[in-house]
Amino acid sequence: MAICFRCHRSGASAPSSVDHYRTLARNARKNKVWPASVPSLLAGHEAIRKWGFQMKSSNGYPLNVVSSQKEEPYTDHSKAKEEQIDSTVSITVVGASGDLAKKKIFPALFALFYEDCLPKHFTVFGYARTQLTDEELRNMIGKTLTCRIDKRENCGDKMEQFLQTCFYHSGQYGSEENFLELDRKLKDKESKQMGFLSNGDNRNFFIPVFPINMILSLQVGKSANRLFYLSIPPNIFVDVVRCASRTASSPTGWTRVIVEKPFGRDAQSSGELTRSLKQHLTEDQIFRIDHYLGKELVENLSVLRFSNLVFEPLWSRKFIRNVQLIFSEDFGTEGRGGYFDNYGIIRDIMQNHLLQILALFAMETPVSLDAEDIRNEKVKVLRSMRTLQLDDVVVGQYKGHTRGGRSLPAYIDDPTVPKGSLTPTFAAAALFIDNARWDGVPFLMKAGKALHTRRAEIRVQFRHVPGNLYKRNFGTDLDKATNELVIRVQPDEAIYLKINNKIPGLSMRLDSSNLNLLYASRYPREIPDAYERLLLDAIEGERRLFIRSDELDAAWALFTPVLKELEDKRIAPELYPYGSRGPVGAHYLAAKYNVRWGDLSSQYS
Numbered sequence: 160m161a162i163c164f165r166c167h168r169s170g171a172s173a174p175s176s177v178d179h180y181r182t183l184a185r186n187a188r189k190n191k192v193w194p195a196s197v198p199s200l201l202a203g204h205e206a207i208r209k210w211g212f213q214m215k216s217s218n219g220y221p222l223n224v225v226s227s228q229k230e231e232p233y234t235d236h237s238k239a240k241e242e243q244i245d246s247t248v249s250i251t252v253v254g255a256s257g258d259l260a261k262k263k264i265f266p267a268l269f270a271l272f273y274e275d276c277l278p279k280h281f282t283v284f285g286y287a288r289t290q291l292t293d294e295e296l297r298n299m300i301g302k303t304l305t306c307r308i309d310k311r312e313n314c315g316d317k318m319e320q321f322l323q324t325c326f327y328h329s330g331q332y333g334s335e336e337n338f339l340e341l342d343r344k345l346k347d348k349e350s351k352q353m354g355f356l357s358n359g360d361n362r363n364f365f366i367p368v369f370p371i372n373m374i375l376s377l378q379v380g381k382s383a384n385r386l387f388y389l390s391i392p393p394n395i396f397v398d399v400v401r402c403a404s405r406t407a408s409s410p411t412g413w414t415r416v417i418v419e420k421p422f423g424r425d426a427q428s429s430g431e432l433t434r435s436l437k438q439h440l441t442e443d444q445i446f447r448i449d450h451y452l453g454k455e456l457v458e459n460l461s462v463l464r465f466s467n468l469v470f471e472p473l474w475s476r477k478f479i480r481n482v483q484l485i486f487s488e489d490f491g492t493e494g495r496g497g498y499f500d501n502y503g504i505i506r507d508i509m510q511n512h513l514l515q516i517l518a519l520f521a522m523e524t525p526v527s528l529d530a531e532d533i534r535n536e537k538v539k540v541l542r543s544m545r546t547l548q549l550d551d552v553v554v555g556q557y558k559g560h561t562r563g564g565r566s567l568p569a570y571i572d573d574p575t576v577p578k579g580s581l582t583p584t585f586a587a588a589a590l591f592i593d594n595a596r597w598d599g600v601p602f603l604m605k606a607g608k609a610l611h612t613r614r615a616e617i618r619v620q621f622r623h624v625p626g627n628l629y630k631r632n633f634g635t636d637l638d639k640a641t642n643e644l645v646i647r648v649q650p651d652e653a654i655y656l657k658i659n660n661k662i663p664g665l666s667m668r669l670d671s672s673n674l675n676l677l678y679a680s681r682y683p684r685e686i687p688d689a690y691e692r693l694l695l696d697a698i699e700g701e702r703r704l705f706i707r708s709d710e711l712d713a714a715w716a717l718f719t720p721v722l723k724e725l726e727d728k729r730i731a732p733e734l735y736p737y738g739s740r741g742p743v744g745a746h747y748l749a750a751k752y753n754v755r756w757g758d759l760s761s762q763y764s
């Protein structure tokens with residue numbers, strides 16, 4: 160049987176007596192202070208006793224250890240109720256008939272189920288307007304599920320078991336009545352799983368949670384937790400949250416909502432969205448997803464930096480000349496033009512995925528691996544950044560191209576794109592962090608669709624070696640001899656460091672070679688999809704990889720003025736052929752800061 164990679168066999172760390180925590184709970188009630196450790200330690204104890212393992216959060220700490228570092232006021236029920244004994248989790252995918260749900264969310268849920276990472280009692284619900292029966296939903300998602308390459312054992316059986324936990328409810332996104340019907344179905348499943356009967360309607364979202372309720376719920380040990388995944392266009396986010404919160408939130412456990420980007424189009428609309436969501440949800444309940452934060456190599460950034468002495472001391476303006484964050488896709492909008500045209504590449508990729516990577520890359524050492532400590536550091540970086548200027552941006556759009564007899568369409572040939580659109584499908588930008596560590600270091604971003612390759616990477620170019628003894632052997636182009644650290648996020652995940660090396664032989668000839676950590680060779684196990692990690696984190700209440708509202712505000716503050724200027728001035732993007740390396744303007748922008756794009760140099764590897 161597969162054991163969830165998040166769990167580890169344990170025993171020694173089990174609390175010696177559950178009574179100790181019951182006493183803590185009694186004291187907490189008396190003092191009106193609820194230590195977050197109490198319920199989670201109880202749950203931890205129970206998990207270890209029952210199943211012989213302890214749940215770990217994705218930062219590698221058992222959740223109870225993380226939360227025991229702080230004392231929360233007892234009204235912070237979301238944290239206090241995070242782990243409960245014999246609870247159920249219902250996951251409702253709103254927009255279940257859509258592209259993202261089919262492509263990513265259901266397959267990720269199945270992968271988690273396959274790995275035994277989902278809670279013992281869980282149910283998956285699809286919700287959308289399309290009329291489907293449970294069986295039709297199962298047929299639809301059954302086609303998209305795959306088995307892990309390295310573990311095909313019992314896959315068919317597992318798939319069948321998973322599909323039997325999937326149900327469907329058809330409804331309108333703005334109908335409280337339809338969400339109430341969903342609530343009834345959820346309750347029915349939950350009560351069957353927990354062995355007690357549903358007790359009627361639930362119309363209140365914020366059920367006040369008093370210590371006595373917590374203690375009762377701990378003693379009974381049962382709560383019905385609900386996760387809603389909003390896989391729908393952004394214009395209906397608020398309707399769904401309003402309806403779900405009023406009629407389909409959990410009366411006994413947590414209710415969390417995963418929200419997909421885009422989170423607005425600019426600072427103002429993002430602020431409005433946040434305010435609207437917060438009319439119905441607390442910040443703790445909102446899980447704003449940026450799936451790049453769930454990618455393995457992005458997760459590894461902090462490990463690389465903070466657990467290796469050879470990197471951290473070099474991580475500053477003193478040794479780093481520039482940092483490049485590069486995203487490219489070798490396909491165009493292909494049917495998503497309707498969505499894309501309203502946003503463009505800066506909003507689609509830079510303001511979120513690349514900026515999040517930048518913040519993680521550049522932040523100071525957090526106090527701990529706790530979500531709030533990490534997010535605090537990220538916000539500080541974002542708030543130390545200079546607002547992006549138009550002079551530091553280059554925009555492009557792909558045009559049609561014929562290669563090898565194959566005709567590749569222009570962006571504006573996409574039937575879902577308005578004729579004459581000026582929306583950029585490519586952008587390059589130079590950003591700066593005005594703090595002591597990064598003063599003067601250009602952070603260059605480049606993102607584009609319909610380019611020559613599909614790739615996402617971070618390239619760190621180091622300074623030249625002062626008074627280099629081997630200057631003579633390098634010739635005049637010192638750039639060729641500088642060290643470069645490349646973190647290739649995808650595909651073919653790898654971390655490699657370009658170093659100078661003597662070519663073996665009697666003469667003193669040097670070349671640039673790579674110290675190469677290629678994941679496929681070192682770690683043969685398949686890397687989980689980002690959505691798996693993030694869904695599991697949301698279920699476990701781990702918020703570290705989700706965007707907090709102040710992070711979002713800071714991110715929009717950087718990009719909003721330039722986006723407005725580009726649109727107000729109707730700046731025409733530089734055209735580049737589909738399948739090319741993008742507009743020449745990107746080279747001039749880099750050259751302005753004495754930088755060469757690492758992915759385009761002759762030494763590129």
Ligand SMILES: NC(=O)C1=CN([C@@H]2O[C@H](COP(=O)(O)OP(=O)(O)OC[C@H]3O[C@@H](n4cnc5c(N)ncnc54)[C@H](OP(=O)(O)O)[C@@H]3O)[C@@H](O)[C@H]2O)C=CC1
Binds near residue numbers: 289
């Ligand atoms: N697809 C992707 O790769 C990615 C998507 N996202 C984001 O995830 C969310 C979902 O994306 P995706 O699945 O592609 O979206 P879809 O356009 O496929 O929409 C999802 C579902 O929402 C319903 N829907 C679509 N348009 C409307 C509308 N105008 N009014 C009401 N309901 C509508 C449809 O269901 P029905 O008609 O059955 O109700 C549809 O199946 C979006 O916010 C998107 O920006 C983010 C990253 C990547």
Ligand SMILES: O=C1O[C@H](COP(=O)(O)O)[C@@H](O)[C@H](O)[C@H]1O
Binds near residue numbers: 507
């Ligand atoms: O968020 C988005 O990401 C995808 C790229 O994601 P990846 O995991 O396949 O690299 C991008 O195609 C899409 O335009 C954007 O909305």
